[in-house]
Amino acid sequence: MKTISSVVEEYIKAKPFLQSALAQGIINLTSLSREIKPDIEDQLGKEVRNGAIVMALKRLSADLEFRATHRILKVLKNIGEITVRSSLTDYTFLVSDTILNKQAKLMQEINNNQDVFYTSSRGVNETNIVVSNSMDKLVEEIFKDEKTTQKVDNLSSISVKLPEENVIIPGIYYFIFQRLAWEGIVLHEVISTTNEFTIIVGEDQVDKAFKVIKDLKML
Structure with a gap:
């Protein structure tokens, strides 16, 4: 009843x-x-x-x-290191039979420059690459034959180290992202590993986003 x-x-x-x-x-x-x-x-x-x-x-x-x-x-309260990187570009390509080979070629080039930011994720239909804008010309040359669906520049990343117990406590990501949403922060990308996540935001919002995440430790 x-x-x-x-x-x-x-x-x-x-x-x-x-x-x-x-x-x-x-x-x-x-x-x-x-x-x-x-x-x-x-x-x-x-x-x-x-x-x-x-x-x-x-x-x-x-x-x-x-x-x-x-x-x-x-x-x-046990959030670890928070790392901010600026001057990033976000590329989105349609998945193709050649896209992985192009990514491998790009990563070979990036390995020669340890100061370059690079991250990538792949969905069913799209592949996403976020990279330091110093590599824009190289990316566009390597991927010139691929279908680009979006390119956004003037972005920054915030990478957050989470405690290991984050994987067994439900609601961690929701708790973080709803506070970012309340502040009107637009998330261009979210990339995560087991104990770390990275958000990509506009450079005009990175200071506000950093403060939101840092203040979580004080709740």
């Missing part, structure tokens, strides 16, 4: 930004209860008092706050 608490919890969990706002205690529960009241009543098939919804929200927000602070924040 559905209860007010279970329906409210189901409603909130389907809306990540609302869930985060509740966990941080920055939302007016009375106003929220009025807003969601019609949906809750539809789910239950009967009229519900605002006060009952408010009580369900209070219990849920306390539970969400505990879960957020007890596990996720413990991991985030």
Whole structure:
């Protein structure tokens, strides 16, 4: 049998930004209860008092706050080195039979220059390369016969070392990315390994993005 608490919890969990706002205690529960009241009543098939919804929200927000602070924040306080690189270009190519050979040729050239930033990822239909803009001419020469779907320059990267336990705690990446989203930061690319992730942002937003990530250690 559905209860007010279970329906409210189901409603909130389907809306990540609302869930985060509740966990941080920055939302007016009375106003929220009025807003969601019609949906809750539809789910239950009967009229519900605002006060009952408010009580369900209070219990849920306390539970969400505990879960957020007890596990996720413990991991985030142990964030390791944060590395920033600037003057990057982001290329996107369609996958082809020759694209891997072109990448191998590019990496051979980059190995001769340890100061160059390079990262790559491959999807089903596209291959992405982010590289220091000093290599732009070389990239465009090597990949001149490939189909370029996008090129974006004036980018910066922020690479973050995460504690090893990040792989067993759910919600780490969501917790980080929702704060970046709240600050209006556009993520051009996200590249990750087991204990490290890199975000690519515009150079005009890198300082703000760096502060958001650095401040996570102080939560």
